Every structure is written in C-alpha cells, then in structure tokens.
Amino acid sequence: MRGRALVGLLVAASTACGEAAADPEPGALSADAVRYLEDPAAGPAALEAALVNLDNGYARDRRAHYRVGDWLDLPEWRPRVYPARPGETRPVGAPLAAPETDPPRETDAFRALGEALFFDYPVQFVPGLSVALADPARFGLGVTDGRVDGLIWVDAPGGPALALTCAACHSRPTTAGRVEGLGNPDFDLARVVGSAWPPGMADVTADGRDDPMSFPDLRAVRFQHTLNRAATLRNGLLPLAARAETQIIASLGGVARPPRTYALALAVYLFELSETLPAPATTGRGRAVFDAACAHCHAGDGLAGEPVPIDRIGADPYLAESPERRTGYWQVPSLRGVADRERLFAGGEVEGLDALLDPGRAWPGHRFGLVLDAADRAALLTFLRSI
Ligand code: HEC
Ligand code: HEC
Structure with a gap:
C-alpha cells in the first residue's frame, strides 16, 4: 500500500469518452482514490485493514462508529470561514471562497485543494485562541500575507469562533517563509489551554492521560511504513485519508464530517509534499556510516522502517503505551527532511542532529551512532544534513 505513486495510474471508472479501462492518463487519481470517493465503505475498509492493533481505544472507537448508519451519515461540515488577522476580535471583511467539493479527478487538482484545506479548514475549536491571534509571534504562529497561519474564523452556530487548522501544528514559520508540513516547534498550544506541555508538543489523544507528543514532519509521511508514533496504522493513501476523515469527525465531537473529497485531498497533498525533499545520496563516507549503523531500521529510499518493539529504543514507554494508541511497537520514522527538524523524537527529547550524536547527551533513549x-x-552528520 505504502508509497503508491499517484501519477500515471489508471482511472478505472468510465472516462469522458465512454471507454472503460482506457490507457493510463498521466496525472489522474489512482483507481483506489476514486473508489474512496465513490464508495462510502471504502474508507472504513481501508482503515480496518490498516489497523495494527484492534485492542486499543483508537481502533475500538473507529470500528464502532466509522460506518454507514453512524459517522458516514453525519452532515458535511462546510462552514463559512474568514481569514484570521493579527489583533482581530471578530471576523472582518468577506468570507473565503468555499473550497470545491468535486474537483477534477486529477492529482494536481486534489493537491491544490488539500493545500487550501490544510491552511483554511477548521479542524478543532479551542476556547481561548483569541490570545494567540492577539500576539501570534508569542505563540509561535507565523503570519503570511497578513493572515495568521493555522488559525481561522468560523461562522459557528453560537457566533464567530476561532479554530485551529492543520497548519498550526504542521507548518513551520521561518524568516524565509513557511515550510509546509514541517512540525512547528514553537507553536505553544499549552499556553492557550493552560497545560504544562513545552512548545511544539500537544496531547492529541483522548486517553485521559497527559501524554503530549512533538508535532511530526508531514513532508515525510509518504515514506512512513506506519502512521503515528505508536505505529497505530499501516500507511497508504486510503488509510491516510481515512485517518484525516476520522480525526476531523472526532475533533468536531462526532456531529459532522468533512466531505470525502476533502479528506482525500488532504492525503494527496501530504503525499505530494515528499516532492519537496531532496533525494538522499547513495554513496560517500557518511552514507556508508549510515548504512552500517542506522539502515537496518531507517531503510530504503524513505529512510524509514518497520516498527520496532518499544523497549528497543528506550524511549519513554508512557508515550508508546497510551491506552488509545498502544501497539507495543514504535514507528521507525522517515529521516527524509530531518535536518529541518528542531526537536527530535516523539517526546522532543533531543534538540538537533549534533545533540543526537553527542555521546554525553542526557536523554537515555535511542543509543545509536554514539x-x-x-x-x-x-561524515554521518553531513549525510543527515543533506537528506
Ligand atoms: C494541535 C496540533 C495538531 C493539529 C491541529 C493537527 N495535528 Fe497532526 N499531529 C499532531 C501530533 C502531536 C501528532 C503526533 C501523534 C502521534 O504520533 O500519535 C500528529 C500526527 C499526525 C500524523 C501522523 C504522521 C506520522 O508520520 O505518523 C498525520 C498524518 C497528521 N498528524 C495529519 C494532520 C492533519 C491532516 C491535520 C489537519 C486535519 C492535523 N494533523 C492537525 C498534532 C496536530
Ligand atoms: C533499532 C532501530 C533503530 C536504529 C538502529 C536507529 N534508529 Fe533512529 N529511530 C528509531 C525509532 C524507533 C525512532 C523513533 C523514536 C522516538 O520517536 O522516540 C527513531 C528516531 C530517530 C530520529 C528522530 C526523528 C524524528 O523526526 O524525531 C533520528 C534523527 C534518528 N532516529 C536517527 C538515527 C540515526 C542517525 C541512526 C544511526 C546512527 C539511527 N537512527 C538508528 C529506530 C532506530
């Protein structure tokens, strides 16, 4: 399933000229993707097949509700939204144009829709977000073209309200512009909600425990063998779309769902972000050191791997054993793009690549390359900085 190329795959549905199964059309959505759009049962089936452990809260919840007669029959959530600008106390000016619900079935069209949704689709209401709008820099949020990345005004039933979009946690502001998909190490959600998590981390589970994780780098998501640090799901375009669909339903409290085109568009966009990462060198001393010390876990083009038992790493088992996501295993994350990541590991324990390979570092986990x-x-550092 993983890493399936979208470009150039055949659209199995009948085409405009009426031929079934015509020649592959470059740029068309894959047959799987089309199935996800047309068959309401395709998302639940893909998620079911991708679940690594059926005995955790995530799996139980999805299996109970993500089906016809329940979540799939919820109304579509397409609220009117307004850009959020620094210092506003209510929406000003015209709403944003509503995103298309039936774009052409082409990778490019879905990628563009996914990008718009990533920045503008409200996925989570958080009371008190107005403090972040008042002073975005203090909360680690970037401002692009006068708009705060990651915040959006929503015309909600009780009046205008601020919500988070994917970009709050998964887009990093830099002086040279935002890096889409990269975890934002400065977004300080804790300061909004009054918790003790450091910036760049949040507890996104509903397991009743305080187990925050650092925001992962979604530019590499196409390369992951499994999704989530606890390796909850096997990766693939459909599992990723189903993950986004159910994530949004859950964060809206189970009262509305995104159009399926939106969930698929987010997944296509995230898979296409891998194009922004350089290809790793295949020769040279740094590569040879990497192959000897790291590649049995971080393998292949994606420098990612099959999950490993959590005690292999010595990471905080508390994180990996969340009753919601527990699998007993830990994702071996893709290292593509790692040089841009400020805080490494699920718990954000190590700051940067120099610290990673420092034999004197304090964190006792992941003792490789020391x-x-x-x-x-x-040489290894030079290689890691180039991928
Ligand atoms: C409040 C911050 C926040 C927001 C908003 C958010 N995420 Fe995340 N996301 C996280 C955290 C934290 C994790 C790590 C969870 C884990 O590993 O269990 C994560 C993990 C993920 C992963 C798994 C990545 C991997 O490599 O395993 C994907 C995919 C993802 N998010 C997509 C999205 C999308 C799409 C949206 C918008 C619909 C979104 N996220 C909104 C914080 C956020
Ligand atoms: C036994 C398997 C294994 C080996 C060998 C291994 N890693 Fe890892 N690596 C992992 C796992 C599992 C994680 C995720 C742990 C976590 O998030 O707490 C990880 C995470 C990382 C991260 C953090 C990535 C991020 O986005 O947070 C870096 C960087 C890394 N490894 C580099 C290396 C390098 C360099 C080597 C060789 C010197 C290496 N690893 C060897 C399994 C391994």
Whole structure:
C-alpha cells in the first residue's frame, strides 16, 4: 500500500469518452482514490485493514462508529470561514471562497485543494485562541500575507469562533517563509489551554492521560511504513485519508464530517509534499556510516522502517503505551527532511542532529551512532544534513 505513486495510474471508472479501462492518463487519481470517493465503505475498509492493533481505544472507537448508519451519515461540515488577522476580535471583511467539493479527478487538482484545506479548514475549536491571534509571534504562529497561519474564523452556530487548522501544528514559520508540513516547534498550544506541555508538543489523544507528543514532519509521511508514533496504522493513501476523515469527525465531537473529497485531498497533498525533499545520496563516507549503523531500521529510499518493539529504543514507554494508541511497537520514522527538524523524537527529547550524536547527551533513549570516531561522526552528520 505504502508509497503508491499517484501519477500515471489508471482511472478505472468510465472516462469522458465512454471507454472503460482506457490507457493510463498521466496525472489522474489512482483507481483506489476514486473508489474512496465513490464508495462510502471504502474508507472504513481501508482503515480496518490498516489497523495494527484492534485492542486499543483508537481502533475500538473507529470500528464502532466509522460506518454507514453512524459517522458516514453525519452532515458535511462546510462552514463559512474568514481569514484570521493579527489583533482581530471578530471576523472582518468577506468570507473565503468555499473550497470545491468535486474537483477534477486529477492529482494536481486534489493537491491544490488539500493545500487550501490544510491552511483554511477548521479542524478543532479551542476556547481561548483569541490570545494567540492577539500576539501570534508569542505563540509561535507565523503570519503570511497578513493572515495568521493555522488559525481561522468560523461562522459557528453560537457566533464567530476561532479554530485551529492543520497548519498550526504542521507548518513551520521561518524568516524565509513557511515550510509546509514541517512540525512547528514553537507553536505553544499549552499556553492557550493552560497545560504544562513545552512548545511544539500537544496531547492529541483522548486517553485521559497527559501524554503530549512533538508535532511530526508531514513532508515525510509518504515514506512512513506506519502512521503515528505508536505505529497505530499501516500507511497508504486510503488509510491516510481515512485517518484525516476520522480525526476531523472526532475533533468536531462526532456531529459532522468533512466531505470525502476533502479528506482525500488532504492525503494527496501530504503525499505530494515528499516532492519537496531532496533525494538522499547513495554513496560517500557518511552514507556508508549510515548504512552500517542506522539502515537496518531507517531503510530504503524513505529512510524509514518497520516498527520496532518499544523497549528497543528506550524511549519513554508512557508515550508508546497510551491506552488509545498502544501497539507495543514504535514507528521507525522517515529521516527524509530531518535536518529541518528542531526537536527530535516523539517526546522532543533531543534538540538537533549534533545533540543526537553527542555521546554525553542526557536523554537515555535511542543509543545509536554514539560510539563513532570523530571523522565518521562528521561524515554521518553531513549525510543527515543533506537528506
Ligand atoms: C494541535 C496540533 C495538531 C493539529 C491541529 C493537527 N495535528 Fe497532526 N499531529 C499532531 C501530533 C502531536 C501528532 C503526533 C501523534 C502521534 O504520533 O500519535 C500528529 C500526527 C499526525 C500524523 C501522523 C504522521 C506520522 O508520520 O505518523 C498525520 C498524518 C497528521 N498528524 C495529519 C494532520 C492533519 C491532516 C491535520 C489537519 C486535519 C492535523 N494533523 C492537525 C498534532 C496536530
Ligand atoms: C533499532 C532501530 C533503530 C536504529 C538502529 C536507529 N534508529 Fe533512529 N529511530 C528509531 C525509532 C524507533 C525512532 C523513533 C523514536 C522516538 O520517536 O522516540 C527513531 C528516531 C530517530 C530520529 C528522530 C526523528 C524524528 O523526526 O524525531 C533520528 C534523527 C534518528 N532516529 C536517527 C538515527 C540515526 C542517525 C541512526 C544511526 C546512527 C539511527 N537512527 C538508528 C529506530 C532506530
């Protein structure tokens, strides 16, 4: 399932000229993707097949509700939204144009829709967000073209309200512009909700425990073998779409759902973000050190791997054993794009690549690459900075 190329796959549905199963059309959505749009049962079936452990809260909840007669019959959530600008106390000016619900079945059209939704589709109401709108920089949020990335005004039944979009946590502001998909290490949601999490982390589970995780780098999501740090789901375009669909339903409290085109568009957009990452070198000393010390876990083009038992890593088992997402395993994340990540690991324990390979570092987890001589360490760092 994983890494399936979207471009150039055949649209199995009948085409405009009436031929079934015509020649592959470059840029058309894959047959799987079309099935997800047309058959309401395709998303639930893909999610069911992708679940790694049926005995956790995530699996139980999805299996109970993500089906016809329940979540799939909810009304579509397409609220009127307004851009959120620094200092506003209510929406000003015209609403944004409503995103299309039936774009052409082409990768490019879905990618563009997904990008718009990633920045503008409200996924979570958080009381008190107006403090972040008043002073976005203090909360680690960027401003692009006068608008605060990651916040959106929603015409909600009780009056205008601010909501988070995917971009609040998964787009990083930099002086050279935002990096779409990269975890935002500065977004300080804790300061809004009054919790003790550090910036760049949040507890996104409903397991009743305070187990925040750092915001992952979604540019690499196409390369992941499994999704979520606890390796909750096997990866693929349909599982990713179903993950987004059910995530939005759950965060809206189970009262509305996104149009299926929106969930698929988000997944297509995220898969296409991999195009923004450089291809790793296949030769050279740093690559050779990596192959010897790291590649049995971080393997292949994506430098990602099959999940490993959590005690192999020595990471905080509290995080991996969340009753909601528990699988007993830990995702071996893709390292593509790793040089841009400020805080490494699920718990954000290590700051940057130099600290990762510092034998004197305090964090006791992930003890790999710590016994290299100086030249090998330097070569490995150069390789890691180039991927
Ligand atoms: C409040 C911050 C926040 C928002 C908003 C948010 N996420 Fe996340 N996201 C997280 C955190 C934290 C994790 C890590 C969870 C884990 O690993 O269990 C995560 C994990 C993910 C993953 C798994 C990545 C991987 O490599 O395993 C995907 C995919 C994802 N988010 C997509 C989205 C999309 C799409 C949206 C918008 C619909 C969104 N997120 C909104 C915080 C957020
Ligand atoms: C036994 C398997 C294994 C080996 C060997 C291994 N890793 Fe990892 N690596 C993991 C796992 C699992 C994680 C996720 C742990 C977590 O998030 O707490 C990880 C996470 C990372 C991260 C953090 C990525 C992020 O986005 O947070 C980096 C960087 C990394 N590894 C680099 C390396 C390097 C460099 C080597 C070789 C010197 C290496 N790893 C060897 C399994 C491994």
